[in-house]
Amino acid sequence: MLDIEEFVVRAELTSDVVETWIEAGWLRPRRSERGAAFSAIDIARAQLIRDLKEDLGVNDEGIPIILDLVDQMHGLRRALRELCESVGVQPTDLKQRILAEVRRRRPILPNSSRADQSS
Amino acid sequence: MSDDPYKVLGVKKDATAEEIQKAYRSLAKKLHPDLNPSNKQAEEQFKVVSAAYDLLSDPQKRARFDRGEIDASGQERPQHRFYRDFADTAEHPYASSEGFSDFAEENLFSDLFRRDGHINIKMRGQDVHYRLPIEFLEAINGAIRRITLSDGSTVDVTIPAGARDGQLLRLAGKGGVGIGGGPPGDAFVEINVKPHPYFRRKGDDIHVELPVSLGEAVLGGKIAVPTTSGTVTMTVPKNSNTGTVLRLRGKGILRPDGTRGDEYITLRVVLPEAPDPELEAFVSRWGAGKEHNPRRAMEA
Numbered sequence: 340m341l342d343i344e345e346f347v348v349r350a351e352l353t354s355d356v357v358e359t360w361i362e363a364g365w366l367r368p369r370r371s372e373r374g375a376a377f378s379a380i381d382i383a384r385a386q387l388i389r390d391l392k393e394d395l396g397v398n399d400e401g402i403p404i405i406l407d408l409v410d411q412m413h414g415l416r417r418a419l420r421e422l423c424e425s426v427g428v429q430p431t432d433l434k435q436r437i438l439a440e441v442r443r444r445r446p447i448l449p450n451s452s453r454a455d456q457s458s
Numbered sequence: 459m460s461d462d463p464y465k466v467l468g469v470k471k472d473a474t475a476e477e478i479q480k481a482y483r484s485l486a487k488k489l490h491p492d493l494n495p496s497n498k499q500a501e502e503q504f505k506v507v508s509a510a511y512d513l514l515s516d517p518q519k520r521a522r523f524d525r526g527e528i529d530a531s532g533q534e535r536p537q538h539r540f541y542r543d544f545a546d547t548a549e550h551p552y553a554s555s556e557g558f559s560d561f562a563e564e565n566l567f568s569d570l571f572r573r574d575g576h577i578n579i580k581m582r583g584q585d586v587h588y589r590l591p592i593e594f595l596e597a598i599n600g601a602i603r604r605i606t607l608s609d610g611s612t613v614d615v616t617i618p619a620g621a622r623d624g625q626l627l628r629l630a631g632k633g634g635v636g637i638g639g640g641p642p643g644d645a646f647v648e649i650n651v652k653p654h655p656y657f658r659r660k661g662d663d664i665h666v667e668l669p670v671s672l673g674e675a676v677l678g679g680k681i682a683v684p685t686t687s688g689t690v691t692m693t694v695p696k697n698s699n700t701g702t703v704l705r706l707r708g709k710g711i712l713r714p715d716g717t718r719g720d721e722y723i724t725l726r727v728v729l730p731e732a733p734d735p736e737l738e739a740f741v742s743r744w745g746a747g748k749e750h751n752p753r754r755a756m757e758a
Contacts, residue, residue, distance in 0.1 A: 367551055380544040380551065387492045387541040394486050394511070409492055411557035413545035416495060418558060 346377040350385040463510030482511040583634035583643035594654035623651040662719030675727040
């Protein structure tokens with residue numbers, strides 16, 4: 340855990356900016372007797388906010404929307420992965436039944452509507 | 459990482475700072491690892507793009523690169539862990555389950571994967587007990603009774619044929635309301651069977667004490683007998699005494715396997731209600747009747 344001085348150095352921010360971001364709810368450090376306590380997650384989140392603001396030109400209204408969607412996506416990805424893993428350890432016939440049911444629900448997309456993976 | 463930064467960003471050598479920033483933003487939007495959590499290549503590509511931008515967005519560094527004083531390598535940003543690298547952290551302070559909070563059709567998914575810190579008090583509602591008095595014949599033959607529950611709603615209770623006194627009928631989900639989205643409790647209806655004026659139940663059988671006249675007892679004949687499913691005709695043998703037990707097969711209680719118990723009829727000989735001079739005259743002339751001592755076994 341880092342206090343705010345350490346955090347400011349590691350995240351390459353000023354304490355004013357950090358205070359503003361906490362006030363806006365973008366950063367939610369833990370509270371200890373010595374004040375805010377930051378973790379490596381907070382550093383990475385601050386870095387993301389900085390990238391969004393400085394490099395990607397996202398304005399202050401856009402930041403919480405993106406953060407919220409990213410967090411939702413992480414929750415979904417995690418839940419989906421856990422579900423996949425849980426299906427994966429089932430007996431083969433049950434696995435096949437579940438996969439067949441999933442396939443049945445998914446419309447077959449034409450190739451043209453696939454996400455563009457070109458780099 | 460020694461790719462030409464101009465090629466990486468897709469700009470010309472004489473691109474303006476605005477053009478460089480615009481090119482970088484459009485690439486970064488596509489490649490930022492936190493916006494592409496499933497794309498493993500994105501991180502490497504993003505680093506290359508970021509390094510190129512770091513170099514070209516700094517006029518001094520760009521000038522030195524253009525003069526050949528530095529190459530494109532070594533300009534990479536210091537190693538940093540992306541936000542997505544923490545997505546699986548157990549105690550993630552920003553974790554959100556809002557992405558599937560509406561998957562409530564089955565409740566399964568949202569309950570299963572919800573991991574927000576809120577203490578979710580979720581309790582099944584309480585079971586509620588009711589007592590339902592029913593007539594003897596309703597218990598034997600089955601019935602449907604409408605009862606009013608404690609919340610004022612009514613429900614039709616099906617009393618199965620052969621229901622026993624004290625039997626509990628479960629009405630799933632008709633008990634107390636669940637707490638915090640928990641399932642409701644059940645209602646249990648205890649059946650209280652009222653006694654019948656002449657039918658008695660013993661196990662799966664019905665017992666009835668049947669009065670017969672002196673004439674029916676002495677001479678026998680066909681008589682009408684009540685059963686739980688209506689009146690039937692039965693033959694009383696000649697000389698049937700009080701206490702004689704006759705059986706009506708299959709006139710008892712319906713068993714779960716579809717068979718039925720029996721009805722047992724215990725005869726009770728009954729004299730005419732009013733004194734009958736003819737009967738008195740006959741009995742006083744009846745020699746064998748005087749010899750008969752039914753109390754002989756009692757030594758009286």
